[in-house]
Each structure stands twice: as C-alpha cells, then as structure tokens.
Amino acid sequence: MKQQEKKNEELKVYFFRFKKRFLSFFFNLKIRRVLIFLSIFVIIFSFFFSQITTFFKKTLIGPKTAFSLLTADTSSLNSSNGRINLLVLGIGGENHEAIDLTDTIIFASIDKNSADTVMLSVPRDIWVDPLKTKVNAVYHYGEERAPGEGFVLAKDAIQKVLNQPVNYAILIDFEGFIRLIDLLEGIEVKVDRSFDDYKYPIPGKERDECDGDWEFNCRYEHIHFEAGWQHMDGKKSLKFVRSRNAKGEEGTDFARSQRQQKLILALAQRIFSYKTIFSPNKIKALKENFGDHVKFDTQLKEDQITAFLSLFIRFVKNKNEIRTISLDTGSKDNPGFLYNPPIEEYDQWVLVPRLNDWTEVHKYIREKIYKGY
Incomplete structure (x- = not known):
C-alpha cells in the first residue's frame, strides 16, 4: 500500500x-x-x-501638405463674405491668331466651408465702356501696357459688371487645356443635344486663301457631337467648348457657356479623383506638362495651395453640383439682362445691360450667390 x-x-x-x-x-x-x-x-x-x-x-505638394489635406484650414485664402471668388480666363495661346484674347471668361464663387460653388460664364461680347472694347480684349490691352497688367484690368472689369470682388485670377491657354485632359486619359461629359458645326476654325488656316474659294471653306472643319455621355480627349473637349457656329440652339454663346461649365465640372471630378491624386507619376506629369500653360495673378504660398486643394477635394467628395448663373439676352416674351444694340452704335456686335447700367445685374448675381440654395 x-x-x-x-x-x-x-x-x-x-x-x-x-x-x-x-x-x-x-x-x-x-x-x-x-x-x-x-x-x-x-x-x-x-x-x-x-x-x-x-x-x-x-508629388506636387510634398508630404507636409499632403498629410494635411483632409483637415486643411482655408483661412489663409483671400475671401469675401465667406466665399472665394475666382476668375478663370482661357486664351488661344501661341498657335492661335488672337493669342491673348480671352475666349473663355468664367467667374466662380466657392463657399470656404461647404464648397458650395456658383459659376457664371461671362459673355465675351460684353462692352466695357471705360476701355471702349469688349470684355474679351481687356486682358490683351492690359498686357500691352505692362506684363501682369492684364490681370488687373480683367479683374477690375468683371468686378464692375458683377459687383463682386475677385480674389484670384487664373489664365490657361488652349494647348495646356488639351494636355491636361490627355494626361488625365480623357473625361466623361454628357452632351445635352446633338449638334453639328460646319464652321469650326482650323488652327493655322485663319488667313488661307483657299485657292480663291470666296467662302474660305478650307479654313474650317465639320464637327459633330451626339447627345448622351461621351468620352472626350483633349482636342475633342476643346472643340466641344469652343464651337460657336452650330445650327440651332447650340450655336449661341449662351449654350457654349453651359458646355464650358459642364466640362469644368467633369475636369474637376477627374483631377481630384482617387485615381489621380494617389498617382505620383500622374501628379508629376501634370506639374511638368501643365505648369507652363497656367498663370496666377498672385504667387500662392504652400498653405494656400493646400487650402485650395482641400477645398476642391471636398467639393468632389461631397458630390456638390455647380449652381450655374447665366447672363443673356433672353427672348421676346422673357427678356434677359443683356441687350444687343444696333451695330452702328458701337461699330461692332456687342452686349450691354438692358437698363443701361449694371444695377439689375448686381442684384441678380448677389441673390443667386447668397440666397440661391
């Protein structure tokens, strides 16, 4: 045991x-x-x-800026009543006959907090009486005076027409526009109405005698756009926004202004998509190829660049839609804010305010920006 x-x-x-x-x-x-x-x-x-x-x-902005994009403070940006107002000018560039006439003039107002955006395509034929010229020639005459003066005169002219301050101005030429879209591998744009333009100017043929053809048909090409969603490269996008001789409603400058706004929204969404902002090679290519085709009226500091990028990313992330405003001549039954006087009065086709001053327009713009939600 x-x-x-x-x-x-x-x-x-x-x-x-x-x-x-x-x-x-x-x-x-x-x-x-x-x-x-x-x-x-x-x-x-x-x-x-x-x-x-x-x-x-x-990348273009460096690690410090990139990490701060999600929570960037926009207080460093110049603003008025909580909104940042931009003037975007588009010119033909060196390969076009009128190299610094602003073929595109867009005023955009962006809320610093919500990124709510209002956009107005300013008709290029608006008469600027103090300078005795159309608004699309103001930048040109300013640059003739002195380099950089074009921005000063253009901002001043737009401020008088709209009665809204312009905080920043940006100039882009068409060659840069084409390169930008091609580097982004094209954009998707919805065409509202099918249209044909048989008089789209061919760059470099503005003075071609066309072997005696009195209609100078060799200076133009026929372009066609089908209604619906279209994938557009740089050249096609440029034709879409520049066409002004289409038959029917799309042949007006006002329809053209709406096409410009559509394309800008598509472009913004493409630039600030994850596919672009998280591609260092693409960002580097954009910087190298696009930088020479863009000018700002002021030298932006790094924190301001960060704030701008944050604002635009917030715009795309929130899927904000651009609220558009239009200035036009209206119709017989519903007249607009602008009036087309007899050609002999100004010796050219121009647009002036219907009531002979801009007071009515000032009120309309103010209400649309601040009360148009």
Whole structure:
C-alpha cells in the first residue's frame, strides 16, 4: 500500500514538472511568436512608411501638405463674405491668331466651408465702356501696357459688371487645356443635344486663301457631337467648348457657356479623383506638362495651395453640383439682362445691360450667390 502511494506521489511530481516545463515552453513560444509578429510589423510599417514618404516627395505638394489635406484650414485664402471668388480666363495661346484674347471668361464663387460653388460664364461680347472694347480684349490691352497688367484690368472689369470682388485670377491657354485632359486619359461629359458645326476654325488656316474659294471653306472643319455621355480627349473637349457656329440652339454663346461649365465640372471630378491624386507619376506629369500653360495673378504660398486643394477635394467628395448663373439676352416674351444694340452704335456686335447700367445685374448675381440654395 505504501509502495503504491509512493508511486502515485512520484507520478504527481513528474506530471507537475512536466506541466511546468510545458507551460514554460508554451509561454516562451507565445512570447517568441509575439516578438516575431512585432518584428514583422515593424519591418512592414518601416517599408510602407518609406514608400508613403517617397510617394509624397514625388508629388506636387510634398508630404507636409499632403498629410494635411483632409483637415486643411482655408483661412489663409483671400475671401469675401465667406466665399472665394475666382476668375478663370482661357486664351488661344501661341498657335492661335488672337493669342491673348480671352475666349473663355468664367467667374466662380466657392463657399470656404461647404464648397458650395456658383459659376457664371461671362459673355465675351460684353462692352466695357471705360476701355471702349469688349470684355474679351481687356486682358490683351492690359498686357500691352505692362506684363501682369492684364490681370488687373480683367479683374477690375468683371468686378464692375458683377459687383463682386475677385480674389484670384487664373489664365490657361488652349494647348495646356488639351494636355491636361490627355494626361488625365480623357473625361466623361454628357452632351445635352446633338449638334453639328460646319464652321469650326482650323488652327493655322485663319488667313488661307483657299485657292480663291470666296467662302474660305478650307479654313474650317465639320464637327459633330451626339447627345448622351461621351468620352472626350483633349482636342475633342476643346472643340466641344469652343464651337460657336452650330445650327440651332447650340450655336449661341449662351449654350457654349453651359458646355464650358459642364466640362469644368467633369475636369474637376477627374483631377481630384482617387485615381489621380494617389498617382505620383500622374501628379508629376501634370506639374511638368501643365505648369507652363497656367498663370496666377498672385504667387500662392504652400498653405494656400493646400487650402485650395482641400477645398476642391471636398467639393468632389461631397458630390456638390455647380449652381450655374447665366447672363443673356433672353427672348421676346422673357427678356434677359443683356441687350444687343444696333451695330452702328458701337461699330461692332456687342452686349450691354438692358437698363443701361449694371444695377439689375448686381442684384441678380448677389441673390443667386447668397440666397440661391
């Protein structure tokens, strides 16, 4: 009996020692696994942190700015009544006959907090009486005076027409416009109505004699756009926004203004899509190829660039829709704010305010911007 109890006692000691060694081994194994896991995590984190840092160093704005985009403060941007007002001017550039006439004039007002955006395409034929010229020639005459003066005169002219301050002005030429869209691999635009333009000017043929053809048909090409969603490259996009000789309603400058607004929205959504902003190569290409075709009226600081990017990303993220305003001549039954006087009065086709001053327009613009939600 005593011998059996002794064996049982020895077995208990054996199993106790075995349990202790097993648990010790298991515990040490868990520690080893944890340490291995942590080591792997540190290696992976170090690798990805290096990649992230390299990524942002390759981008236009740098790591500090890139990390702050999500929570960027827009207070560094000049604004008026909580809104940032931009003037966008589009010119033909060196390969066009009228290299610095502003073929496109767009006023955009963006809320600093919500990114609510109001856009107005300013008719290029509006008469600027102090300068005795159309508004599309104001930038040209300013640059003739002195480099940079074009922005000053253009901003002043638009401020007088709209009675809204212009905080920033941007100039882009058509060659840059084409390159930008091609670098983004095209954009998707919805065409409201099918249209044909048989008089779309061919660049470089503005003075071609066309072998005596009195209609100068060799200077033009026929372009066609089908209604519905269309994928457009740079050249096609440019034709879409510049066409002004289409048959029917699309042949008016006002329809053209609406096409410009459509394209700008599509372009903004493409630029600030994840596919673009998370592609360092694409951002680098945009900077290298597009930078020479864009001018600002002021040198932006890094925090202002950050604020602008944050504002535009917020606009796209919130899927905000641009609220559009139009200035036009209206119809016989419903006259607009503008009036087309007899040609002999100004020796050219121009647009002037219907009531002979801009007071009515000022009120309309103010209400649309601040009360038009």
